[in-house]
Structure formats: C-alpha cells, structure tokens
Amino acid sequence: MNQHANEKHVGIVGAGLMGRMMAYYLTRHDYHVHLFDKDDRGGSSSCGLAAAAMLAPISEADKASSIVVKLGLASIPLWQNIVDELEAPIFFQQAGSLFVSHPQDETELTQFIGKISRDWSNQFQPLDQQGIAELEPALANRFKHGIFLPAEAQLANDEWYIAVAKALDNKCVTWHPQTKVKNIAPHVIRTESKTFDFNWVVDCRGLGAKDAIPALRGVRGERFRLYAPDAQLNRPIRLMHPRYHIYIVPRPNQEFILGASEIESDDMSPVSVRSTLELLSALYSLDAAFGEARIVETVVNCRPALPHNEPRIFHQPGLLQINGLYRNGYLVAPAIAETALQLMGTNNSNRNCSNHFTSTTSYSCLFSDIVSPINDEDFCQ
Numbered sequence: 001m002n003q004h005a006n007e008k009h010v011g012i013v014g015a016g017l018m019g020r021m022m023a024y025y026l027t028r029h030d031y032h033v034h035l036f037d038k039d040d041r042g043g044s045s046s047c048g049l050a051a052a053a054m055l056a057p058i059s060e061a062d063k064a065s066s067i068v069v070k071l072g073l074a075s076i077p078l079w080q081n082i083v084d085e086l087e088a089p090i091f092f093q094q095a096g097s098l099f100v101s102h103p104q105d106e107t108e109l110t111q112f113i114g115k116i117s118r119d120w121s122n123q124f125q126p127l128d129q130q131g132i133a134e135l136e137p138a139l140a141n142r143f144k145h146g147i148f149l150p151a152e153a154q155l156a157n158d159e160w161y162i163a164v165a166k167a168l169d170n171k172c173v174t175w176h177p178q179t180k181v182k183n184i185a186p187h188v189i190r191t192e193s194k195t196f197d198f199n200w201v202v203d204c205r206g207l208g209a210k211d212a213i214p215a216l217r218g219v220r221g222e223r224f225r226l227y228a229p230d231a232q233l234n235r236p237i238r239l240m241h242p243r244y245h246i247y248i249v250p251r252p253n254q255e256f257i258l259g260a261s262e263i264e265s266d267d268m269s270p271v272s273v274r275s276t277l278e279l280l281s282a283l284y285s286l287d288a289a290f291g292e293a294r295i296v297e298t299v300v301n302c303r304p305a306l307p308h309n310e311p312r313i314f315h316q317p318g319l320l321q322i323n324g325l326y327r328n329g330y331l332v333a334p335a336i337a338e339t340a341l342q343l344m345g346t347n348n349s350n351r352n353c354s355n356h357f358t359s360t361t362s363y364s365c366l367f368s369d370i371v372s373p374i375n376d377e378d379f380c381q
C-alpha cells in the first residue's frame, strides 16, 4: 500500500533538463516533488547545461522527423510563458535563425532548402545579399544567398537552470543532490542508504538510464563559449559547409556559443584538436571579428538518443521514463512535460494554472508517437 495514498507525491530522478522541467510543471499542479541527482544542484554534469539551447525546429527539419518539428513548434510559446513566469531573469528571444553558405558551398544550402521545402515552405524566407545585410549587418557582402527562419528562438540555459531551481525552492521541492539512485521501480526509488515511496516516479536520467532502456546511445557534442567584444550578431547563424554545419549563437554580454560536433560515441573526454580546428576556422570564415575572440570555456557532453532519434515517454502505473531527447531537448521539453502530466492523470486546465500552459491540442495527435509502454521491445532488447 502506498504510504501517500490520495496525495500527489512524485520522485524525479535526474535534475538535468527534463527532470527540472517535470519538477516545474508538477509543482504548478500542486504536486509534492522530490528531485534526486547524483551530482550537485547546479546540474553541472548534465547534458542540458552543455547545450546551446536553440529552439530551432525548422533548422532541424532536414534530420529530425515531423514529430520533433511539431513538438518544437508547440513548445516555443510554452517556453515564452515559462520564462515570463519565472522570477529570476532569463535571456530569451524569438528573433529567428539565419542560414548562409560561402559561394563555393551553396550546394549545401540548396540541398537543405530542398529537404525542408516539401513540408515547411511557409516557415522560411529566401534572402539575397541585401536581405542578409539588413538582418545581420556584420555579414554584409560576405554571402550572396541565405534563408531566414523567423519562428525560431533561443534561451540562456545556464540562467534557466538557476531560475527554475529558485522557483522549485519557493515551491518547497525536496532536493537530494549528490545522491546516486541505485534502483527505480513503479512507486519506488532506492538510493545507497534509503528506499522512498511515491505515487509516481519519473525517470529523467538521460544517458544514466541505459540499465532500464538498453537501446539508448550517446551522441557526443562539443561546443565552445567565446567572448568576442568585436563581433555583432543578432540571432543564431548556421553556416552550411560540406564537412560540418556550425552554429554560432549570440548571448548577452558579447558572449557566443559555437557548436557543435555530432559524433556517434558516449566518450566524454575533452574537446578534440580536429573539432577545435574545424569549428573555429569555420567561425573565422563566417566573420573575421571572431579572430580576437577569447575561448572562455569548452564543453563536451553526450546527447541521450534512441534508435529513431525521437523522444519517448515510457509508462506504466506509478512510473514514467522520459528519454531520447537527443539534440532537441530544449526544443521539445515543454510539450513532452505536458504530455507526461496527461499520462499522470493531471488535467492541464487545473484551476491553479493559467490557460496559456494548455497547448496540448496542437500536438495531441502525436500522443501515440511519443508514448510507449515500459519495456517496449523496440527499445529494450
């Protein structure tokens, strides 16, 4: 018999991106939340802190399925609401993304346009040299053709991690930092020293959940944080090149996030010389103002991916496993959290929640594409 019968007690394992998002949504619905992580409260080893945190559904549409793109389009307004609601300031902007390629590499851009045109032709605008210069004066006269994706957004994930932790403290969430969870079962979380009972357990361990979801794999990503006082970009820029597609994402205080490699491996060792040379020389070719930039930080982490590179919620009564966020964790997390709440029997129109959080209708048709029973044989063998 569950000791919390008729109450709303949830234990979340993993205080990375998805764990924090679930804790935030659940506290808005008056759940009592315990949040476990094997590391510190800052989430310093989580993949979510390594991310560039672009909300870029159409930029991803050449590789990602339409499921991911639709979840992403639904999540952008949810992110705006989350940021507005949190007390601590978070840099968030919806200024679109810009794709460019050097004249000799224009086939890359043409191929990308070809791939996204069929389903998403209303989501981008072709640009000529003048159009590029109007959006990004620093890139004037460097590129002849580009495309602009106006719906896309970005946020500062380091600020979000801090802001959401503060909001969870205000909601009296019980944190269990430096607590490695040994075993997870419906209603039950076991650590080295203790067993906890809950109405629901939510497993958000990312790659740490490989014991429960054997099909999980890591996809290594390397990225740089730069301080570039001479550079001036207004929005995320993607440079299409035959060997690598880089992105450069402006942040407040003249900082920029440069990324990101994509290597099929769960190797967490430091950034390689090859990636450093390729990413930084591509950046310099985009804008020579980065020549005097300072490399403030290099970061490596591995994205948790399922075979089809789509997110999944595995469920049975008393237990949810949310995983497979791959390179789109920020992009899809709010929509995934809303779906998870539905599975837990929580009505998103709860009177304590403002209506702007009820966007599920725009992607509710995807429910069966992102929800599976636990031990689904496609992922557990």
Ligand SMILES: Cc1cc2nc3c(=O)[nH]c(=O)nc-3n(C[C@H](O)[C@H](O)[C@H](O)COP(=O)(O)OP(=O)(O)OC[C@H]3O[C@@H](n4cnc5c(N)ncnc54)[C@H](O)[C@@H]3O)c2cc1C
Pocket (backbone or CB within 6 Å): 013, 014, 015, 016, 017, 018, 019, 036, 037, 038, 039, 043, 045, 046, 047, 048, 049, 050, 051, 052, 053, 054, 055, 179, 180, 181, 182, 204, 205, 206, 207, 208, 209, 220, 221, 222, 223, 259, 260, 300, 301, 302, 303, 304, 322, 323, 324, 325, 326, 327, 328, 329, 330, 331, 332
């Ligand atoms: C370089 C890079 C750039 C990226 N850029 C973007 C981007 O621009 N946009 C986007 O949408 N996505 C991006 N991503 C992807 C995004 O970061 C991931 O999809 C997301 O972080 C996955 O979230 P998660 O919560 O599943 O895992 P994580 O964020 O890794 O969180 C898992 C947590 O579980 C904890 N944990 C694991 N095992 C245990 C255990 N046994 N006990 C207790 N705690 C445990 C870990 O310590 C960790 O804190 C990027 C990723 C990388 C690497």
